Amino acid sequence: MRLDTTSSSAVVEGDPTDDELLGMLRRMIEIRGFEDEIQRAFTKNLVRGSTHLCNGQEACAVGACSALRPGDSMVCTYRGHGAVLAMGASLERTFAEILGRETGLCRGKGGSMHLTDVEVGAYGSFAIVGAHLPIATGLALAARLDRTEAVSLCFFGDGSTNIGAVHEALNLAGIWRLPVVFFCENNLYGEYSPLPSTTPVEQLADRAAGYGMPGVRVDGNDVVAVRRVVAEAVARARAGEGPTFVEGLTYRHRGHSRTDPAKYRPAGELERWLEHDPIPRLEALLAERGVAAAAIAQARADAESAVAEGYAAALAASAPAVELIHEDVYA
């Protein structure tokens, strides 16, 4: 295990350009706006069941996905709106899916927890904790067998490191040296339980040693640092050097799901983490690099209008025809 401590204010080779960073900022603001809109829609009873928001974790999704190229794949958890959007899924169709519209990514059959857009490489969001790590391993196995040099990126939460499927998948990827990047978003809580109450190691990246792969812990609220660490892991994977376990240390601004007020969090914890909110941090970095304030403001304005337009269009779409119930069971 090593801790990546490179400061993101000093540019290193392979870092995103200022323009790329502006694009990443826009995407992070879109994700934040998307989640806020979903929360409002939920309170208006426009979202069914449950929904799990990723406010505060945008740098993990955007930083890691920015290290991929077309042909690579990404799978994620039920807290995956950000990751799917970071791969390039349309705001309108992602909104439409969660609102249960026929124009949704999954024709309204998946909802918040199963967002999938294969066209952009987002192969699925999974609602059984840890169940997708074996699938991510299979995506990498296909890349190996087909010699495509494609990489499989897999997001999972801190809580999932305690479930059996994760152990099997990490072990298989390790023994076969498959091209997978396992990205653990450590937001300090598994549902309502703080990590130390469920997990006997403090740094989850330490667990990588048991699978014969490098484990790296990174500041998950620093989008440039995330990008660097994942880009290095992706390069290793493409070169046939096997999987990497990345632990992105981050924080969930909201509760576990729906209207969970997260009263189990100690007083002051949220406030301390808000000081490290990844979006203002990226704006400050851009300013430090000399990017014009107007360009930063423009990125924010573009993101906000894209969210508003996407939401309005999704709301206007129709519900799935009832006949669709019988489609997509078999090919």
Place this chain on the structure above:
Amino acid sequence: MSEVTYKEAIRRAMEDALAEDDRVFMIGEDIAAAGGAFKATEGLWERFGGERVLDTPISEQAIVGASIGAALKGRRPVAELMFADFAGVCFDQIANQLAKYRYMTGGQVTLPVTIRLANGAGAGFASQHSQTVENWFLNCPGLKIVVPGSVADAYALFRAAVRDEDPVLFFEHKGMYNAKGSLTDDAPPVEIGRAAVIRSGEHVTVVATQLMRQRAERAAQALAAEGVEVELVDPRTVLPIDFETIGASVDRTAHLVVVQESPLAGSWGATVAARVVADRFESLDAPPLLISAPDTPVPYAGGLEEAWLPSEQRIADEIRGLLAG
């Protein structure tokens, strides 16, 4: 045409599937150099190499999950679960991931995954290595479940499973591995979801699969000597099940018997009986008869396991009782 064992038919089907399509690969525990716990994959690794026949750690969740992931990218994996009971270890991967994936993504993915499972009792493997596990998955739309009961069906259904665009659970009855039958070089393809009428008869429709089909066939021969003509139907696929063929037979015989190697509760046999009663009540001259195993796990000791499995004698006696009704 050649006389081969059920196991050889499956081995040959795997070999032909690997030869036919480069996208096909096998994945499982000790299936490569070791040739599988039942030697069903013997010679495949030698012919096709380590990228087509992959040995894994003892990790059923990873075996099935990796198959799903590879299928997402266009591969056609054939996963082996050494004993069907081990499906319990990876139940989530099969029931929640493999079965539902296409549906919950609105049809964005197809998953041509075949899972081979060694099924069934009779060989003294005790409770955790003997169950007929197909019943666990009947309530999983999105899966197809085949249960070949002859040498010819074992070959043909395996080829159909691998060519199918949907996930198929392929249950091999390990009590039949050494049973012999004929396999023609140009065997006709068998469609998944189609039953076969094994023997025609006018007095009673008997529905059975795998080991119970073999026993029902011998019971039918004994009954024929007494003038009772059994129509034996093997559904061959239990999800989706061919109610048309079964129903048409009941329309002719007016009697339905299901013989199954499992407890009654939640079984495919119970589903067949319910459906026939609901759709064809008027055709029946008597209530359907379900010949099942006791509602217990499979016991170990020889005498206990023998008593647990419906015997040829019990099948014949219960059919006599029904018709004497």
